[in-house]
Amino acid sequence: MEGTWNGTEMSPGFYLQGFSEFPRLQPFLFVLLLIIHLATLSGNLIILVSVASVTSRPPMLLFLCQLSAIELCYTLVVVPRCLADLARAQERGSPISFVGCAVQMQMFVALGGAECFLLAAMAYDRYVAICHPLRYPVLMTSGLCGKLAISCCLGGLVVSLFLTAAIFRMPFCGSHLLIHFFCDVTALLHLACTRSYVEELPFLGACIILLLVPSFLILTSYGAIVGALRRLHSSGGRRKAASTCVSHLAVTLLHYGCASFMYARPKTSYAPKRDRTLALVYTNVTPLLYPLIYSFRNREVTTAIHRVLSLKGDGHG
Numbered sequence: 001m002e003g004t005w006n007g008t009e010m011s012p013g014f015y016l017q018g019f020s021e022f023p024r025l026q027p028f029l030f031v032l033l034l035i036i037h038l039a040t041l042s043g044n045l046i047i048l049v050s051v052a053s054v055t056s057r058p059p060m061l062l063f064l065c066q067l068s069a070i071e072l073c074y075t076l077v078v079v080p081r082c083l084a085d086l087a088r089a090q091e092r093g094s095p096i097s098f099v100g101c102a103v104q105m106q107m108f109v110a111l112g113g114a115e116c117f118l119l120a121a122m123a124y125d126r127y128v129a130i131c132h133p134l135r136y137p138v139l140m141t142s143g144l145c146g147k148l149a150i151s152c153c154l155g156g157l158v159v160s161l162f163l164t165a166a167i168f169r170m171p172f173c174g175s176h177l178l179i180h181f182f183c184d185v186t187a188l189l190h191l192a193c194t195r196s197y198v199e200e201l202p203f204l205g206a207c208i209i210l211l212l213v214p215s216f217l218i219l220t221s222y223g224a225i226v227g228a229l230r231r232l233h234s235s236g237g238r239r240k241a242a243s244t245c246v247s248h249l250a251v252t253l254l255h256y257g258c259a260s261f262m263y264a265r266p267k268t269s270y271a272p273k274r275d276r277t278l279a280l281v282y283t284n285v286t287p288l289l290y291p292l293i294y295s296f297r298n299r300e301v302t303t304a305i306h307r308v309l310s311l312k313g314d315g316h317g
Contacts, residue, residue, distance in 0.1 A: 014101050017093040018085045018181040030086040036284050037079045043291035044068040059140045063122045066149050071287040074111040078283045082181045101183040106164040113156030113210045119252050120214035121148040127221040130241050131228045159206050166202035179272035190270050207264050247294050258282045
């Protein structure tokens with residue numbers, strides 16, 4: 001497994017170091033991550049079931065359902081393998097094949113990219129709801145929502161395939177030891193024997209498409225929303241309209257804040273062990289926070305969850 005690149009020969013795979021250098025910490029990390037993982041799965045599944053039980057679903061609920069599905073898949077791509085590696089407690093880390101590493105990275109980028117586009121679509125939904133309330137049913141039709149949802153997934157998939165092909169065409173140096181618990185883009189770039197910034201341009205392009213473009217669309221939407229709120233004479237109406245954006249804004253800031261800090265940086269600023277710790281939070285804690293934020297702040301979601309839980313309670317009774 002510790003083959004190297006000689007320019008023509010492809011390595012059989014990599015080693016994921018995980019947290020193997022902390023043998024005493026691994027049991028604690030395993031229990032902690034398992035609890036968080038189960039809570040994340042439960043929270044997102046409850047939202048999916050609750051939204052599915054609503055007969056008439058407004059666009060924001062449909063987008064929220066897609067967001068929960070993405071978070072569900074997102075955590076399943078990374079966390080189960082990490083838990084398995086922690087349970088095995090291998091001293092040298094865990095081997096992963098070249099193809100397995102590529103598939104994991106591609107799925108991770110695809111889901112993260114779909115979420116970036118989806119948050120932009122949700123911002124557009126808030127823009128139409130607040131700036132054009134009378135035309136909202138006409139503009140935000142189920143057909144348009146379906147097209148936006150599919151476009152978000154396809155956009156993330158296309159960018160992820162392009163980026164994965166570009167990165168795994170690079171030569172990799174040394175022992176192929178990834179100081180990470182999954183095949184993250186930055187960890188792979190750190191191992192790549194790149195001789196110029198030209199080879200890193202696909203990564204820069206992916207960051208522009210997945211981070212800057214949706215961010216610009218979100219800022220444009222909220223710029224128009226702020227302008228519309230300032231024109232409202234009623235302070236109560238202003239607060240009510242603004243409250244519908246709180247959950248989306250919180251999730252957007254959390255997602256783009258973490259993603260920008262993790263990926264929108266030059267290769268020279270990469271610090272493997274620090275970034276591994278940050279990724280642990282990014283891939284485990286934030287997917288848990290998203291359903292909590294929307295559950296507490298969205299009245300329709302809260303009502304749907306209470307309905308589902310009460311039906312289950314009646315069934316057990």
